[in-house]
Amino acid sequence: MFGNVLENVRENEPIVHTITNHVTVNDCANIILAAGGSPTMADCKYEVEDVTSIANSLVINIGTLNGESTQAMLKAGKKANELGHPVILDPVGVGSSKFRDEFTFDLLKEVDFSVIRGNISEIKTIYKGSGTTKGVDADERDMVTDENIDETIDFIKELSRKTGAIIAVTGAIDIVSSSEKTYIIRNGHPLMTRVTGTGCMLTTVIGSFCGANSNNILEATAAAVCAMGICGELGYDKLEEVGGGTSTYRTYIIDFMSKMDSKILNGGAKIEIR
Template sequence: MFESILKNVQQKTPLVHCITNYVTVNDVANVLLACGGSPIMADDEKDAVEITAICNALVINIGTLNQRTIATMLKTGKKANELSHPVVLDPVGAGASSLRTDTTFKLLEEVKFAVIRGNISEIKTVSKGSGTTKGVDADVSDAVTEKNLDETISFAKELSAKTNAVIAISGAIDIVTDASKAYIIRNGHPMMAKITGTGCMLTAVIAAYCAANPENHLDATAAAVSAFGLAGEIAYDKLVKTDGGNASYRTYLIDAVSKIDAEAIKGGAKIEIR
């Protein structure tokens, strides 16, 4: 289903400008290289707008906010919009503090996003203006399950219509949707939650896929989510064979992303459309 989308990423090598958090910046850069993209990180206002202008996509990740980078996010977002580059928002920890929540809404007010990706608690905050989180993790009470799946899809479609962005909700069951069509993706492994930064990495991969497939952000996002989840499964299989732990899994995950090809995604994607 997504073979051509994956090939476009590997052939075009999209340059992705990431204003991301300093906890995960190295992993974000490496996973972009692994998936076929190219990373550049710039968060000083005097540098970042020019950098955005030469890139193919922009990631705005609010994981380690400060007043300097907030101003940069707003200016680069507007510049990317001016150039019709896809902008992907990762509202890390939205709902956990006033600064994160207020910044999220300031960004949504002033920047047009192609994709908004977060866990269910973050996405509920984006939708409702407030939510519950466990730090930067989803609240257990918010978990997407088979029982509340239809309700969550309906809520996500409404948010997509409201923001005019593709909504990607990460969790045990992933949802990627626009206002009318939803992908339910069951790739991935629980071990992915045991290392920091998998969400940040996925956001950057989504940006690369959208940059390489500018006419179809919905399918590009779904392909990125499925490919990254599949890489998580492959990495876990290797972890079991080598009797490794968390640090090994992080390495195996990035390795697996680098080896995902059209054949792998064709045979391994676990996708349903509603």
């Protein structure tokens, strides 16, 4: 189904330059390693261009913004564009503050993104130019359902057309789409929402998969979303066996990512293509 997407990550060990928030930085680094990549987490504006130059992809996560990090993100993004590296944006919490909104739209003007990954409220905010979020979580009124999925796909395809990026909306139902082709993905488990950073970790997995498959960004992104969801399912099954809680669950998600192979990925993917 996803061909050699995962094998390319394991074989090439892409360096993923990740400028992320300080809440999830350790988990993001660990899941990059588990996926088969190599993390570097430099966020100083004086070195991000050099670090980006030796990486294979760049992930920008705006979870904990400050004046220094915004400058670093802009410089790294422009350097990655210059080098032709995939750049992935995680617009955490966009819609929650004027500063965050203004910076997100500055980023979108200054940097060409290969992938934009967020929850439905974050993606709607980018699409509309304004919006609201429930902190870093999606507003329940925005949730993707079987009833509204067709209209959701329509606006996601339009956003992909406008930005030139693959759009990945994650939630109970995941959607990964270009302007022409859409993957609907139903992997994962609700308990994943009770672990801080699973979305951030997913974005870095996308960075790993895209770093090793830069000529196939749509399928690489869909494969990453499926892989993370499958890890959530397998991790929950293991959790039930041992009677563990959410901290143990986080560990199992990373564990199963490290054990992921093409057979597990292709066999477990629950997808529909439109």
